[in-house]
Amino acid sequence: MSPARETRTRKTSKTTEAPKTAKTPRASKSVRKSGKGASADRPGAAHRRDLLHAMLRIRRFEERCVELYSAAKIRGFVHLYIGEEAVAVGVNEALTADDAVVSTYREHGHALARGIPAEAVMAEMYGRTTGCSGGRGGSMHLFDANRRFYGGNAIVAGGIPLAAGLALADRMRGQPRVTCCFFGDGAFAEGEFHETANLAALWHLPLLLVCENNRYAMGTALERHEAQTDLALRAASYGMVSWAVDGMDAEAVETAAHRAAGGIRAGAGPHFLELRTYRFRAHSMYDPDRYRDKAEIERWKAQDPIERLTDRMRERGELDDKEPAEAERRIGDEVDQAVEAAEQAPEESSESLLRHVTSTPAEVS
Amino acid sequence: MGPGRTDERKTTYREALREGLREAMRSDDRVFLMGEDVGRYGGCFGVSLGLLEEFGPERVRDTPLSESAFVGAGIGAALAGMRPIVEIMTVNFSLLALDQILNNAATLLHMSGGQLPVPLVIRMTTGAGRQLAAQHSHSLEGWYAHIPGIRVIAPATLEDARHMLAPALADPDPVLIFEHGVLYNASGELGPPAAAVDLDHAAVRRSGTDISLITYGGSLPKALMAADELAVDGISAEVVDLRTLRPLDGGTIAASVARTHRAVVVDEAWRTGSLAAEVSARIAEGSFYELDAPVERVCSAECPMPYARRLEEAALPQVTDIVAAAHRAVD
Numbered sequence: 001m002s003p004a005r006e007t008r009t010r011k012t013s014k015t016t017e018a019p020k021t022a023k024t025p026r027a028s029k030s031v032r033k034s035g036k037g038a039s040a041d042r043p044g045a046a047h048r049r050d051l052l053h054a055m056l057r058i059r060r061f062e063e064r065c066v067e068l069y070s071a072a073k074i075r076g077f078v079h080l081y082i083g084e085e086a087v088a089v090g091v092n093e094a095l096t097a098d099d100a101v102v103s104t105y106r107e108h109g110h111a112l113a114r115g116i117p118a119e120a121v122m123a124e125m126y127g128r129t130t131g132c133s134g135g136r137g138g139s140m141h142l143f144d145a146n147r148r149f150y151g152g153n154a155i156v157a158g159g160i161p162l163a164a165g166l167a168l169a170d171r172m173r174g175q176p177r178v179t180c181c182f183f184g185d186g187a188f189a190e191g192e193f194h195e196t197a198n199l200a201a202l203w204h205l206p207l208l209l210v211c212e213n214n215r216y217a218m219g220t221a222l223e224r225h226e227a228q229t230d231l232a233l234r235a236a237s238y239g240m241v242s243w244a245v246d247g248m249d250a251e252a253v254e255t256a257a258h259r260a261a262g263g264i265r266a267g268a269g270p271h272f273l274e275l276r277t278y279r280f281r282a283h284s285m286y287d288p289d290r291y292r293d294k295a296e297i298e299r300w301k302a303q304d305p306i307e308r309l310t311d312r313m314r315e316r317g318e319l320d321d322k323e324p325a326e327a328e329r330r331i332g333d334e335v336d337q338a339v340e341a342a343e344q345a346p347e348e349s350s351e352s353l354l355r356h357v358t359s360t361p362a363e364v365s
Numbered sequence: 366m367g368p369g370r371t372d373e374r375k376t377t378y379r380e381a382l383r384e385g386l387r388e389a390m391r392s393d394d395r396v397f398l399m400g401e402d403v404g405r406y407g408g409c410f411g412v413s414l415g416l417l418e419e420f421g422p423e424r425v426r427d428t429p430l431s432e433s434a435f436v437g438a439g440i441g442a443a444l445a446g447m448r449p450i451v452e453i454m455t456v457n458f459s460l461l462a463l464d465q466i467l468n469n470a471a472t473l474l475h476m477s478g479g480q481l482p483v484p485l486v487i488r489m490t491t492g493a494g495r496q497l498a499a500q501h502s503h504s505l506e507g508w509y510a511h512i513p514g515i516r517v518i519a520p521a522t523l524e525d526a527r528h529m530l531a532p533a534l535a536d537p538d539p540v541l542i543f544e545h546g547v548l549y550n551a552s553g554e555l556g557p558p559a560a561a562v563d564l565d566h567a568a569v570r571r572s573g574t575d576i577s578l579i580t581y582g583g584s585l586p587k588a589l590m591a592a593d594e595l596a597v598d599g600i601s602a603e604v605v606d607l608r609t610l611r612p613l614d615g616g617t618i619a620a621s622v623a624r625t626h627r628a629v630v631v632d633e634a635w636r637t638g639s640l641a642a643e644v645s646a647r648i649a650e651g652s653f654y655e656l657d658a659p660v661e662r663v664c665s666a667e668c669p670m671p672y673a674r675r676l677e678e679a680a681l682p683q684v685t686d687i688v689a690a691a692h693r694a695v696d
Contacts, residue, residue, distance in 0.1 A: 100445075133477050134479065136475055143478065145481055150441075158468055160437070161438055164434065164438045165442040165444065165445070165449075166442070167441070168441065198429055198431065356475045358514060358538050359474065
């Protein structure tokens with residue numbers, strides 16, 4: 001069995017490209033099943049509304065996080081996803097409850113899209129017992145074992161080997177599941193990405209590698225940290241099906257993710273998606289954002305994934321006038337309730353400090 | 366097996382480890398072995414020789430030279446319900462996987478609020494004595510023993526080599542097993558286990574009344590030889606094998622010092638910031654009024670491990686060093 005190979009050789013540009021068809025029969029078969037041609041999977045207006053609302057929900061949740069951070073309710077490092085919502089929402093559409101997700105420290109969007117309740121995420125940022133990590137993780141370390149959401153990894157590229165292991169277990173037991181691993185463009189400079197890309201391709205692991213290329217490794221621009229900035233091209237060199245996608249278009253992301261996940265489920269080994277996106281806010285709440293040109297930020301804001309989808313739906317007459325307002329109200333209520341619940345939730349007592357260091361308390365130490 | 370039956374047989378530390386691996390893989394199909402050259406090569410030190418033929422390439426899995434990736438993959442597979450045994454060739458190479466061991470394996474359970482235990486076993490070779498110079502010879506297990514969230518064990522006897530793996534695999538948390546390179550060829554009789562081998566307690570390998578020689582791993586044979594020499598000099602030395610380096614069995618250490626009132630800690634790692642320092646500090650904290658003499662330490666010289674035989678021998682704790690330290694404490 002050899003994995004489908006699809007290399008891109010064109011020079012990287014700021015614009016993104018439509019995905020191209022994979023070359024092997026095995027992969028293309030699965031593509032036809034879940035790609036644009038298949039009417040069963042073709043997103044309709046109702047589905048587009050769902051995508052839009054899911055992105056709005058993440059956006060509003062995080063905007064509230066900004067307020068709460070300013071009010072010193074939330075502390076630590078908080079990395080906002082604002083601008084990148086199309087990636088989490090689009091990719092999530094291709095995943096089932098049985099699949100697994102490994103994420104980064106910029107993972108509020110991934111966690112919410114995966115179905116972790118807003119209350120549990122907010123409570124975690126408050127450091128409360130009801131948080132999805134019991135208050136031990138905070139913004140960068142959201143976990144939910146039942147939803148197979150394995151964090152929340154704050155070492156750049158550190159989650160990628162772990163994701164390969166989840167995929168390895170599935171492969172060894174013949175379980176047709178996908179492990180989806182999110183990471184940023186900065187991970188391309190880490191050995192752990194390259195070690196794992198090689199391992200995953202070598203072992204044909206059912207791994208979906210999702211690179212959120214937001215063009216900055218913290219404050220260092222892609223051109224300043226990568227000698228070759230065409231990330232999909234480099235991933236393809238490992239023998240993975242690999243392509244770049246407009247990460248500001250939720251529908252394009254979804255289509256690509258379906259195609260990649262379909263290929264993986266069909267046994268074509270790991271797939272790599274480079275999702276070209278942009279964060280509208282600074283790297284973290286500490287970041288004064290001195291390294292980006294304001295005009296560049298404005299150019300990308302013109303590609304706001306929420307506005308783009310809204311405009312597209314309006315053009316098609318798929319949104320009536322009251323609809324966004326209604327969704328906004330519902331989302332606002334949900335975020336209000338999450339904040340209220342976090343405010344009311346108990347804090348961990350300091351007596352519980354050593355709980356969960358080991359599964360059973362050490363008899364001797 | 367009945368207690369009256371003589372079932373002892375000649376074996377080596379290497380074969381005992383292999384027997385433990387074979388038993389684990391036969392009894393639990395979630396168990397698999399992966400690492401560099403564990404399959405076709407038979408293991409860098411021959412520990413897994415023959416296992417590929419018995420269990421096949423899915424369960425005896427040769428990896429690329431990517432310590433971080435395959436250790437991380439072990440963690441992920443453990444999270445997904447497998448029971449991986451990851452072999453790293455030497456402790457020096459394990460530093461390439463330190464991110465995964467510390468930031469993921471040791472941390473995930475706590476960071477996730479108790480949701481994600483990591484039932485992973487990592488085996489690696491440690492220690493000097495084979496003229497392998499400064500990148501294959503160090504004893505860094507004390508660094509690992511610094512980390513909350515993992516268990517660190519060091520089998521020093523045939524019985525522990527044979528029987529520590531099963532409880533390590535049964536542990537819901539990560540267990541690091543340090544196999545000293547000079548022990549692989551150690552041979553002797555291995556009988557059926559007297560009782561279930563536990564991972565919580567140190568063992569008194571030789572009883573004595575005048576001084577406690579506290580050690581582990583590759584230094585245990587040296588401490589036992591030193592005890593023989595000391596007996597000739599009329600000094601009765603007790604030898605304590607720590608076995609588990611984290612969590613440390615402070616009770617057994619304190620009980621031994623309470624019997625002998627003197628202690629020499631023998632540790633092949635560098636003295637500064639070492640496990641020997643930790644053991645000494647615990648004796649000072651908990652057994653100060655039992656002591657009739659200052660605690661002595663015998664450790665490696667504070668230099669990268671040299672190649673030349675004479676230099677390597679000079680760098681390592683030797684039997685004569687242990688005997689001399691014991692005399693300083695007793696005389």
